[in-house]
Amino acid sequence: MQPTKRSRLFAFKKWDFWSWVTLVMYLFLFAFIVYPLCSLFINSFYNDEGVFSLETYANFIKLKYYYGALWNSLKVSAFATIFAILIGVPLAYVTSRYNVKFKGLIQILVIMSLLSPPFIGAYSWILMLGNNGFLTRFFHDIGIPFSSVYGWKGIVFVFTLQFYPHIYLYVSGALKTIDTSLEEAAESLGRSSFHRLRTVTLPLIFPTLSAGALMVFMASFADFGTPMLLGQGFKVLPILAYEQFISEMGGNPAMASTLSIILIVCSTSILFLQRYFVSRKNYTMTGMRTPKVQTLRPLTKWLLTAGALLVAFVSIIPQATVIVTSFIKTKGPVFHAGFSLNSYKEILFRVPKAILNTYTFSLISIVIMVIMGMLVAYVLVRRKSKITAMLDSLIMIPYVMPGTVLGISMIIAFNKPPVVLTGTWIILVIAYVVRKLPYTIRSSTAILYQLDRSVEEASISLGVPPMKTFFKTTGRLMAPGVLSGAILSWVTTINELSSTIVLYYGATATISVTIYSEVFTANYGTGAALASILSVTTLVSLLVANKLSKKGLMM
Known part of the structure; x- marks a missing residue:
């Protein structure tokens, strides 16, 4: 007996929170991984005349x-x-x-x-x-x-x-x-x-x-x-x-x-x-x-x-x-004797927007990655099925995609209506999330495998809904390990060059792209100052990640 339209609608309404998480993740992956890759593949078979x-x-x-x-x-x-x-x-x-x-x-x-x-x-x-x-x-x-x-x-x-x-x-x-x-x-x-x-x-x-x-x-x-x-x-x-x-x-x-x-x-x-x-x-x-x-x-x-x-x-x-x-006196490509803060003064005067862009885009990306990573990890670990196994495979596609390829595929896919994203900061954030999400999800699943289900089951048995149990109990237990993994993703995001150099335009330039430009124009002093900012940020992030991982082990 075939299900009626009303029964199908009723079954649709029966979807729980995790079913919606799975659906939204599939939509995200098809929109920003599968569709750009298909566009790239199809485009490779057409010459300059469109034949x-x-x-x-x-x-x-x-x-x-x-x-x-x-x-x-x-x-x-x-x-x-x-x-x-x-x-x-x-x-x-x-x-x-x-x-x-x-x-x-x-x-x-x-x-x-x-x-x-x-x-x-x-x-x-x-x-x-x-x-x-x-x-x-x-x-x-x-x-x-x-x-x-x-x-x-x-x-x-x-x-x-x-x-x-x-x-x-x-x-x-x-x-x-x-x-x-x-x-x-x-x-x-x-x-x-x-x-x-x-x-x-x-x-x-x-x-x-x-x-x-x-x-x-x-x-x-x-x-x-x-x-x-x-x-x-x-x-x-x-x-x-x-x-x-x-x-x-x-x-x-x-x-x-x-x-x-x-x-x-x-x-x-x-x-x-x-x-x-x-x-x-x-x-x-x-x-x-x-x-x-x-x-x-x-x-x-x-x-x-x-x-x-x-x-x-x-x-x-x-x-x-x-x-x-970065502290040596410089004039273009030539370094002179003596120390100076001129290189730092110059970058703060000339390219402050690139510094702000780097941290802003990376921070937005990391917030999205942490939320998506924790939710998707729960689906992959606690709700195993053929559908989630396929989801896991799709998530790992960016693992084998060079950043340059990802950038090219996204421009080909989103350079014309109905969705035009090229030339916006949004496409950079999406590219960062797509590229680094597999690592955040892997760190989240590793933590989740170590957590006993009995804690969640005890919470649900006391009448707490599954979604509330996740945010109140499971998510909090996962947080230290997830955050330490996310900080490592943050480090690679602020240093990202290969996808950024394809996707950025003047107003969305980042530190990595600016360093690349400074080196090619032989402005070694300013390039060194910008590189130092990234190096110090990397060191601080590593120390924070180390502290968080130790706290996670202690819990």
Whole structure:
């Protein structure tokens, strides 16, 4: 018997609060992820005359100018990942397995270097190792031949120092929880320490190591700022997509769309490839016997401490450099002897709007992300179904979307009626929310999995409605962990460049875009002052997040 119209309406009225949350989230994702992506995909099949054609894809395959950019992206990302592993794994092993000194300081420095945006690292190394950098001049003065940091090798160098903390943090956590019985079994068979590390320890932590390596590769593959500042003619795919879309000669939106689709396909393929290799073997352990920190001889301990501190201090050099140079007297690209606050006075006089925009847009985005993250996390964890599983998959799409691609897709989708958002601050906020929402939701779901349902059930059994129970009880319990995760999203939002540079116009410029412009016009002093503001904000945010996470553990 078919349901009548009245019965269907009655069933619709029976929807609870969480059903509406699910529906609203689907509408949001379809409006700002699925629709822009479909628009981007369709646009890639139309040439400049608006005729359906495979010309852009054919040109990508035929012309080295286009497919060479893909090869360049893969090359720098692969080398950066390899070098990040070579730095991150030994550093994680030393700090987690041995009684080296200053572990807390090392971890803070490593995390600080990770949270700093890559383009600030690139800018700092230009100040030090550029064509007229002070280290470059020093090397020339003492007779050491050194050209500059520009080129693909410089890009790999900056990516390595920027992203090896991913490897360090992932591997450190895995090494602290690994079951040592397998290592002890290998030791009883007479295996050397290196042999045990290669044949037992590394295979056991392979899923975690590969997840960290994936993060390094994806971040390098999608980054726009570093190759743009250091490339000097070395084109990678995000830069080429941006240049094709926003060109002084009129641009080529169809080719930009094609390059963007290829970027997404490559990112998705890499993600599935990593999951395939992890799924081939079983990596489960009992975890009953976690490793003990080994006590070293004084000389060995101090040598390893010195090595670990050296790596950490080198990776924090970019932030130290921009802060110091922001106080040096400057006239355009030339630094003069003596300290001055002129750079700060200039930015407060010339670009105060960019500073205000950065914090305003990021704050609005974070408020939206926290509210959406907590509500959607509850749906995903407590209301599991095929519908919520599909919702979870849609939410993770931005995870594989470079910021440049997201910006291009949103302009193509919202540059014409019925909804015109380009040229407004709203499109920037939406882009930030879409890009960073997966991370906020993941931190929220992680907290929710740790909360016992009995607390909610007790509240509901006392007659409190489910929605009120969430806001009065569950939400409050989630808050410390969610806020600490949200602060990390806030840090990446204020530093966002790749999507902002596509979507902004003069009145909505942010600090990151202004730094990029100042560096390209050789105003290094003002660029350093703006970068210092971001660095100090990052440090303060990290300290607040650390305090909140400790409070969350205490509750």
